[in-house]
Amino acid sequence: MNVPTEHLLALASILFALGVAGFLVRRNVIIVLASVELMLNAANLCFLAGSRAWAAEGAAGGHPIQGPVFALFVILVAAAEAAIGLALIIAIYRLKRTTALDATRDLEG
Amino acid sequence: MSDLKTLFDSIFTASASLATAPILALGVGLLLLLLCDIVTPLRPARGLAFVGTLVVAAILQARVLFANSAPGLVLDGTFLADPTTALFGLSFLVGSLLAWLYASGYYDEERVLATEHDVLFLAAPAGMILMVGAADLLVFFVGLELLSLPLYALAAFRRSRADSVEAGLKYFLLGAFSSAMFLFGSALLYTAAGSLSLSAIAEHGLASRTALAGIALVTSGVFFKASIFPFHMWVPDVYQGSPTPVTALMATGTKAAIFGFLVVQLMPLLPPSAAPMIAVLAIVTMFLGNFGALVQSNVKRMLAYSGVAHAGTLLLVVPGFLAGADPAAASRAALFYLVAYLFTGTGAFGLLALLEADGERFTSLDSLKGLAKRRPAIAAAMTLFLLSLGGIPATGGFLGKWFVFSVLVEAGWTGTAILGVLFSVVALGYYLRVIVAMYMEEALEGEAAPTTNRTGATAATAVCVVGVLATGLLPALLLGPLGS
Numbered sequence: 001m002n003v004p005t006e007h008l009l010a011l012a013s014i015l016f017a018l019g020v021a022g023f024l025v026r027r028n029v030i031i032v033l034a035s036v037e038l039m040l041n042a043a044n045l046c047f048l049a050g051s052r053a054w055a056a057e058g059a060a061g062g063h064p065i066q067g068p069v070f071a072l073f074v075i076l077v078a079a080a081e082a083a084i085g086l087a088l089i090i091a092i093y094r095l096k097r098t099t100a101l102d103a104t105r106d107l108e109g
Numbered sequence: 110m111s112d113l114k115t116l117f118d119s120i121f122t123a124s125a126s127l128a129t130a131p132i133l134a135l136g137v138g139l140l141l142l143l144l145c146d147i148v149t150p151l152r153p154a155r156g157l158a159f160v161g162t163l164v165v166a167a168i169l170q171a172r173v174l175f176a177n178s179a180p181g182l183v184l185d186g187t188f189l190a191d192p193t194t195a196l197f198g199l200s201f202l203v204g205s206l207l208a209w210l211y212a213s214g215y216y217d218e219e220r221v222l223a224t225e226h227d228v229l230f231l232a233a234p235a236g237m238i239l240m241v242g243a244a245d246l247l248v249f250f251v252g253l254e255l256l257s258l259p260l261y262a263l264a265a266f267r268r269s270r271a272d273s274v275e276a277g278l279k280y281f282l283l284g285a286f287s288s289a290m291f292l293f294g295s296a297l298l299y300t301a302a303g304s305l306s307l308s309a310i311a312e313h314g315l316a317s318r319t320a321l322a323g324i325a326l327v328t329s330g331v332f333f334k335a336s337i338f339p340f341h342m343w344v345p346d347v348y349q350g351s352p353t354p355v356t357a358l359m360a361t362g363t364k365a366a367i368f369g370f371l372v373v374q375l376m377p378l379l380p381p382s383a384a385p386m387i388a389v390l391a392i393v394t395m396f397l398g399n400f401g402a403l404v405q406s407n408v409k410r411m412l413a414y415s416g417v418a419h420a421g422t423l424l425l426v427v428p429g430f431l432a433g434a435d436p437a438a439a440s441r442a443a444l445f446y447l448v449a450y451l452f453t454g455t456g457a458f459g460l461l462a463l464l465e466a467d468g469e470r471f472t473s474l475d476s477l478k479g480l481a482k483r484r485p486a487i488a489a490a491m492t493l494f495l496l497s498l499g500g501i502p503a504t505g506g507f508l509g510k511w512f513v514f515s516v517l518v519e520a521g522w523t524g525t526a527i528l529g530v531l532f533s534v535v536a537l538g539y540y541l542r543v544i545v546a547m548y549m550e551e552a553l554e555g556e557a558a559p560t561t562n563r564t565g566a567t568a569a570t571a572v573c574v575v576g577v578l579a580t581g582l583l584p585a586l587l588l589g590p591l592g593s
Contacts, residue, residue, distance in 0.1 A: 009300065009319065016293050023286055032282060039289035043296045050300030062303025067296075070247050070305065074292060077254045081285055084261050088278045095271050 008049035016042035029092070029099045033085050040078050044071040124180035128190030128242070130169040131198055135235040138162025139228055146224035156213075159227045163206050166234070170198040174590055186306055187245035189373070192590050193440055194242045196448070197369045201237040203572075204362040204451045205230055210569035211459035212354035214561075216267065226266060229259035233358065237366035241373060246295040246305045246327075249370060253291070253334070256366060257284050260359060264351040276350025283343045287333030294326025311378050324378060331375060334367045336420045338394040345401065348413030353462035353472075356409070360416045361454040365447040368423055372443040376430055384431035387424065388525055394421030395532045402539045409461055409472040411539055412454075415498060418536060419450060425529055426513050432520035441588060442512035448587060449497065449505030449580045456573030457494040460487055463566045477543060479552030488547045490570050497577045499540040500533045505580030 015038055022035030051067025053059060093099055142158045145151040173180065174195035182189055209230050216226075236256030243249035261284060265277020299305055301320035302313035315321050333340040348356045379387075398418025405411035423446050430439040464480075464487070465471045481488040497504035510533060517526040579586060 005300070009297075012293075012296070016289075019289065023282075029278070029282070033285075036282075036285045036289055039286075040292060043289065043292035046293065046296035046300060050296065050303070053300065054303040059303070063305070064303075066247070066305045067299055070250075070295070070299070073247060073251065077250070077288075080254070080258055081281075081288075084258055085281055085285065088261065088265055088274065088281055091265060091268050091274045092271075092278055095269075095274060 005049050005053040008052075009046060012042045012046040012049065015039075015045065027101045029089050029101055032101065033082070033089075037078060037082070040074055044074055047071045047074075120185050122183065124190075125183035125188075127173060127176065128180040128183045128188060130172070131166040131202075132235050132238050134166040134169050135162060135231055135238075138165070139231045139235075142224060142228050142231065155224055155227065159209065159231065160206070162231060163202050163234075167199060167202045170195055170202060170238075174199065182244060186308070187248050188239075188242045189244045190242055193373060193444060194238075194369070196444060196587070196590065197241040197365065197373075198234075198238040200365060200448050200451050201234040201241075201362055204365070204455060205234045205358060207452075207455045207459065207569045207572060208354050208358040208362070210565035211357060211455070211462045212352070213565040214563040215352065215354055215462050222266075226263070229263050230358070232256075232259040233263075233362065237362055237369075240366045241369035243370060244307050244374060246298065246307065249374070250288075250292065250295065252366075253288065256363065257288070257334075260284075260355070260363065263355040264347060264359070266352050266355065272350040273352060276347045279343055280347045280351070283333065287330045287340070290326050290333065291330025294323045294328075294330060297323030298327065299323075307374055307378060315378075315380055324380075328375070328379065331367060331371055332390070335364065335371065335424070336394075336417050337424055338390055338397055338421070341394060341397060341417045341420075344417050345410050345413045348416065349407065349410045353409065353458055353465060356413070357455045357458035357462070360413070360458060361447075361451040364416070364420060365451055368420075368443055368447055372426065372430075372440050376427055376439070377436070379427070379431060381431045384428040387431070388428040388522070391421045391424035391428070392525070392528060392532075394418070394424065395529065396421075399532050399535045399539075403535070405539070406474050407472055408474055408477060408543060409458075409465075411474075411543075412457055412461070412498075415536065415539070416454065418532065419454075419498075422510065422513060422529060422532070423447070423450075425525065426516050428525070429513075429516035429520045429522060432522060434516045434520040438512075438519065439516050442509075442516045445505075445512050445580070445584065445587060446509035449509040449577070452573045452576030452580065453494050453497040453504075453506055456490065456570060456577065457498065459566060459569055459573065460491050460494070463487070463561060463563060463570075474543065474546050475553055478546045478550040480547040483552065487570075490574055491547065492544050493574060493577055495540040495543055497581070499537045501537075503578075503581050505577050508581055508584050 019035045019039030019042060023032055026032055047067040047070050051064045054062030055064035089099055145155045145158050173190050174192055179192060180190040233256050236252045239252030239255060240249055243252055261277055261281040264280045265274045267273035297319050298310050301317050301323060302310040315324055336344045395418050398414050398421055402411045402414035405414060423443060426439045426443050430436060461472050497506035500507045500510045514526040514529055
């Protein structure tokens, strides 16, 4: 059984849209951060789908190895980003005793 | 084995090491700086290590600029090093040094983390150089994160202050969101074209829907970082909440790096039919930036809105290019504008950093009243920076705007150029208000800023003043290496 590339792209797009929706709608910083991770993983899935399509027979001229390598870089950077993000969340929790985004409203205008 | 060696030799050539030497120097200096912090006898040498690293990196970058034949595309076609990117790189190094000079003595309670601060300050220019040279989506992504991650931490550096941490968190969340958009766009482009190289993607074209969605997302991610409408909302909050020297680096260096990539690498990829849409985005950005700045009573926030307006102005070179202006003229205009803005913006934010005490207590318009009497030198330098931001002749800001608008006129978009000039007149309104407050109004009781004086800030201000005047009066100095 072979899943067509279009289906994988559709799945990745749905994941990405869910991530965007979560980012815009949810008000808890940790959930918002998780939504960003969902978007990153949508990108990873898309990279792997593209790589598989270009590795298939008859698809000349592409670089199938670049997709998985990029996905590895994304995972790496996502880890670094999560480290900084969680540090910032701890810093704001120390000051405000909450992780709700609505509480961070000192800067307005 | 010999195959591997041939491959290795074909990628890591002499010109590749010439091109990447500045980034490697920054990396080595960064490690040395960390070492200085651990080894107690070396601690006093930290400042020297920081400045030394930037100087060495600048010398290596100048070697690329003045090389007989520019390295061009190196590392298997993923990294570009030519006179334009080298000039960008030099300006990033100078900008980081200036912002750092303003930062010395700025923090009080957080002095313990001085080394961490400097290390983050060294990582940022490495990311910027990588971004401008990136001829490949992966290289750009790595550069972008190498720049962004340190800046998230730097924005929240005053950890005991809620506004600083909030600025860091906001910058982080929106930065991560824009990175994710960029990444999904890259993934779609890769799926369509089978390659991450920008030239291969350009060759493949944007015929398919996947590729079109990809380029739209990649451009959105870039516009987010460049603070273009509708992605500009975060800028005033983040710029106001961050420590002011960090704001100086964000407003000038980050903007220069992202626009450098946009103009040098991404612009040729955009379809010409996108020109009207980008022009509209630029005009709306200018409108929101300028009119947002008009109503501010806090000078730091006013400068943040003015930064948005400047991003809008600069974006106008993209539709100019797409509508058929000379590509070399477009990238020259952008480079000049950014270098002039680097000196002007760093100087303006830096002087605010010098004036303010106890956080942001003295960045309001009221506290600047009568500054010319109390501190004539600072008021004079601030006036020069504000006039340059407003685009008054004999300053770098004027010539930058002139070059950008002449690209538009060359492309036949005279109406858009006139609209841009009108916005510049509006901008003069809020810049002049600060000058009037400094020179013509009396200081309010109890609002006078303390008379702090710092050697680093004085030196940085002198460099910024010289930079603004030199770009304004002797533009050939900067444009000479590019060859006109």
